Amino acid sequence: MKTETVLLVHSTTHAIHFEKQFSLAGIACQMAPVPRQLSSDCGVCVRFASADRPRVQAIVDESRIEIQALIDLV
Amino acid sequence: MIYFDNAATSFPKPASMVEAMVHYQQEIGASPGRSGHQLAVLAARLLYDAREMVAEMFHADDPLRVVFCLNVTEALNLALRGLLKPGDHVVTTSMEHNSVMRPLRDLEMGGVELSVVKCAPDGSLNLLDFEQAIRPNTTLFVVNRGSNVTGTIQPVREIGKIARNHNILLLTDEAQTAGAYPVDMLEDQIDLLAFTGHKALFGPMGTGGLIIGSRVPLNDWKPLKSGGTGSASEREYHPHFLPDMFESGTPNTIGIAGLLAGMRWIQECGIESIREHELSLIHHALAGLHEIPGITICASSDFENQLATFSFNVDGMLPSEVGERLDRDYGILCRVGLHCAPAAHHTVGTFPVGTVRFSMSAMNTRQEVDTALKAVKELAEEARRR
Numbered sequence: 001m002k003t004e005t006v007l008l009v010h011s012t013t014h015a016i017h018f019e020k021q022f023s024l025a026g027i028a029c030q031m032a033p034v035p036r037q038l039s040s041d042c043g044v045c046v047r048f049a050s051a052d053r054p055r056v057q058a059i060v061d062e063s064r065i066e067i068q069a070l071i072d073l074v
Numbered sequence: 075m076i077y078f079d080n081a082a083t084s085f086p087k088p089a090s091m092v093e094a095m096v097h098y099q100q101e102i103g104a105s106p107g108r109s110g111h112q113l114a115v116l117a118a119r120l121l122y123d124a125r126e127m128v129a130e131m132f133h134a135d136d137p138l139r140v141v142f143c144l145n146v147t148e149a150l151n152l153a154l155r156g157l158l159k160p161g162d163h164v165v166t167t168s169m170e171h172n173s174v175m176r177p178l179r180d181l182e183m184g185g186v187e188l189s190v191v192k193c194a195p196d197g198s199l200n201l202l203d204f205e206q207a208i209r210p211n212t213t214l215f216v217v218n219r220g221s222n223v224t225g226t227i228q229p230v231r232e233i234g235k236i237a238r239n240h241n242i243l244l245l246t247d248e249a250q251t252a253g254a255y256p257v258d259m260l261e262d263q264i265d266l267l268a269f270t271g272h273k274a275l276f277g278p279m280g281t282g283g284l285i286i287g288s289r290v291p292l293n294d295w296k297p298l299k300s301g302g303t304g305s306a307s308e309r310e311y312h313p314h315f316l317p318d319m320f321e322s323g324t325p326n327t328i329g330i331a332g333l334l335a336g337m338r339w340i341q342e343c344g345i346e347s348i349r350e351h352e353l354s355l356i357h358h359a360l361a362g363l364h365e366i367p368g369i370t371i372c373a374s375s376d377f378e379n380q381l382a383t384f385s386f387n388v389d390g391m392l393p394s395e396v397g398e399r400l401d402r403d404y405g406i407l408c409r410v411g412l413h414c415a416p417a418a419h420h421t422v423g424t425f426p427v428g429t430v431r432f433s434m435s436a437m438n439t440r441q442e443v444d445t446a447l448k449a450v451k452e453l454a455e456e457a458r459r460r
Contacts, residue, residue, distance in 0.1 A: 011305035011318045012107035016115075016122040017138060033110025043304055044110040044118070065138070066315070 005053050007046040008068035015044045021059050027052045075405040076442045081222045081383045081433030083272045094335035098328050105324050107304035117327050124334040133258040139286045141320040146249040146270035147173040149284035153245050153266045156295045160185025165207045166216040167199050168192045168421045172414045174216055193421050196375040197226030205236050214243050220250035223418040225383035226374040234263030253340050265289050277333030280326045348436045352382035355434050355443055362447040368454045372422045372429055385429035390457035393430045404449040408432050
């Protein structure tokens with residue numbers, strides 16, 4: 001069952017930016033190291049409940065920030 | 075001791091600024107953007123909070139377009155050397171600091187065309203002269219909003235309108251104004267805003283930055299340096315997005331922690347209140363100096379366009395001697411000479427001897443101004459007796 005989704009971004013600054021935007025929108029989220037199986041980058045990602053994915057997608061689209069991916073963790 | 079050298083760097087700083095730096099080093103300490111552990115995330119949040127605070131203070135619309143630099147000189151070099159190409163024409167004023175003049179003169183030798191519009195002896199700019207300097211290949215205006223010699227404030231909002239009308243980018247040097255004067259990047263239509271952290275923003279040395287407006291093209295902009303950014307680490311090519319493209323290397327996080335605290339202190343005081351306080355100091359100082367025979371004042375002729383910085387000379391006594399005597403005999407610390415702004419001193423008519431400069435901050439008091447006026451009066455009397 002899919003329970004969590006991660007937002008992979010190009011920069012820690014972007015991760016912090018989204019963490020703040022999600023929190024303002026009332027979406028519970030957590031900063032976490034990027035899972036190595038997903039990316040070789042050394043930065044952080046934002047993890048949240050998959051149920052919030054549509055709201056997260058809307059915030060990402062509005063931001064004009066290019067992201068790497070939104071990936072459901074299974 | 076009376077510290078009147080705030081245009082060089084502000085002193086003293088708010089206690090909260092020092093506490094914030096100690097807190098960062100004792101409780102956080104990690105490198106932002108380099109690791110995913112909790113301390114690195116705290117450091118990254120601190121940096122982001124500072125970007126947001128900068129954007130809020132200068133009314134910029136996007137904190138991700140705030141790039142931190144070592145100081146305003148680095149920010150100005152980043153903009154000038156990164157954006158200008160041979161064949162481009164730049165219009166600037168004769169009140170610029172060498173942090174603008176030197177990179178521009180370097181670039182001029184490489185084929186950039188430069189017009190330096192002469193200001194009046196009180197440092198004020200004639201907007202008609204400025205607009206008439208525009209050529210078909212003009213790509214950039216560079217304007218020092220507040221003179222570090224006379225304290226004269228330039229009409230940036232009017233210059234911003236001219237820039238938009240002619241589709242020219244506007245870069246402002248806010249070294250003296252950031253924190254001491256209300257600056258509105260959107261209303262003033264500023265495309266590139268360079269600021270320093272250690273003057274009126276009450277941060278520590280080693281902080282400053284450039285805010286990049288949405289009109290500025292990033293495509294052809296070559297960063298001054300490349301290296302580790304903590305982002306796109308799998309690639310050996312430098313990333314090309316903000317703010318990472320201009321922030322390679324471990325940032326001065328401890329300094330930015332101090333800068334953030336300095337800006338919060340300003341926000342608590344209110345820039346308008348700080349401005350009001352400084353205006354009252356400057357009015358008192360200039361009115362007092364006018365009454366002392368043998369003093370030549372170099373300041374704006376319009377009090378409303380005056381920062382808490384001005385220059386003067388004592389007839390019959392060189393600025394170097396006045397400065398030395400104020401320091402040694404009265405404990406008044408100021409700066410004498412050319413203030414890294416030979417163009418401004420040519421404009422004012424004080425080149426090559428220079429002037430004595432008093433520069434005050436939100437921390438100074440009316441009593442300190444009274445003490446300084448008494449000291450200058452005594453030195454002027456002594457010079458007359460010679």
